[in-house]
Amino acid sequence: MTPTSITSSTAPVVLDVADVRVARAGRDLLAGVSMRVRVAEHWALIGPNGAGKTTLLTLCGALGHPTSGTVDVLGRRLGRVDLSELRRRIGHVDPQHRMLRDNTVLQVVLTGLTGSSDPVARWSPTPAEEARARSLTASVGLGARSTARWSVLSQGERGRALIARALLASPALLLLDEPATGLDVAAREHLLDTLDEVRASHPDVASVTVTHHLEDLPASTSHAVLLRDGRVFAQGPADDVLTSELVSAAFDHPLVIERVAGRWSARTRWAGPAASM
Incomplete structure (x- = not known):
């Protein structure tokens, strides 16, 4: 193809x-x-x-x-x-994000300004920067969790915190x-x-x-x-x-690709009884 x-x-x-x-x-x-x-x-x-x-x-x-x-x-x-x-x-969102300390959600978000894995010693945000960090934290649904430690967050909460972190520096x-x-x-x-x-x-x-x-x-x-x-x-x-044709060819596997309400799904294309053997 x-x-x-x-x-x-x-x-x-x-x-x-x-x-x-x-x-x-x-x-x-x-x-x-x-x-x-x-x-x-x-x-x-x-x-x-x-x-x-x-x-x-x-x-x-x-x-x-x-x-x-x-x-x-x-x-x-x-x-x-x-x-x-x-x-x-450039904002990065990586679920494998590593840090040395058990930081709070807000501390993690603020590292988006320093580009560091942990808060930088003797650095503190301006009031405007902290206000923006809190606003972004709330915008991803973590406003009530801003003081929660990383170790007690679910994987989904961590992902949303990392999105707020990536956005803090106003990346293009x-x-x-x-x-x-x-x-x-x-x-x-x-x-x-x-x-x-x-x-x-x-x-x-x-x-x-x-x-x-x-x-x-x-x-x-x-x-x-x-x-x-x-x-x-x-x-x-x-x-x-x-599309079914292109994705099937790229993965070298017969797939049916559908998009419903904006979201995609993929499943193996059924080819009759022989497909289950």
């Missing part, structure tokens, strides 16, 4: 990955990958294990450099820019690395509803989400990239890419 590509709008470009190759130990993790994300677009990176999703997200977050090709993040080209300065304008680009990992169905739905609400209330923020499961995509997902073997198999508006 020929890979598919659909052009985007003419809104300002936030992220431009052009003909990127990433090689490690003589092996291509990505090859010939291009992707352009514009303001207010919300992209999903989908593909089998080993397809290159995490490697591509690393480039999007200015956490690595390509072997060849170019990556422009927020108008700045990797290799020609102070990465620490650039990273402050939000990156989410499998944000629904480890959540039960109720916590997942709460998290995805939160993401939809965040995207509606921050219309100038673009986002890229990595996930293995279509069911973990918020309804606000606008675009998608299907990766296979380190290459782009299809990309463009989500409804044009997340």
Whole structure:
């Protein structure tokens, strides 16, 4: 099947990955990958294990450099820019976020300003910064939990706290690395509803989400990239890419993809009695 590509709008470009190759130990993790994300677009990176999703997200977050090709993040080209300065304008949501101390929710959210895993010694937020942190904490449904310690939070509460943390520095680009990992169905739905609400209330923020499961995509997902073997198999508006035909081909498995009330689901295509043998 020929890979598919659909052009985007003419809104300002936030992220431009052009003909990127990433090689490690003589092996291509990505090859010939291009992707352009514009303001207010919300992209999903989908593909089998080993397809290159995490490697591509690393480039999007200015956490690595390509072997060849170019990556422009927020108008700045990797290799020609102070990465620490650039990273402050990128929000990261990683369920594997680690910290040394058992911080409160508010303390965790405030580390979005310092870019540290734990509160920085002898640093304190301004009254305006703390007020914004409290407002964001409340906006993700954790206002009453702002003094709760990390160790007593559910995985879903941690995910929502990390979203507030990522938003505190007013990023132009939000990156989410499998944000629904480890959540039960109720916590997942709460998290995805939160993401939809965040995207509606921050219309100038673009986002890229990595996930293995279509069911973990918020309804606000606008675009998608299907990766296979380190290459782009299809990309463009989500409804044009997340189809039974394309997803089945990318995963090499017969699947039926449906979208109901904005949300996707995937199941094996039934092919008669032989399918159960």
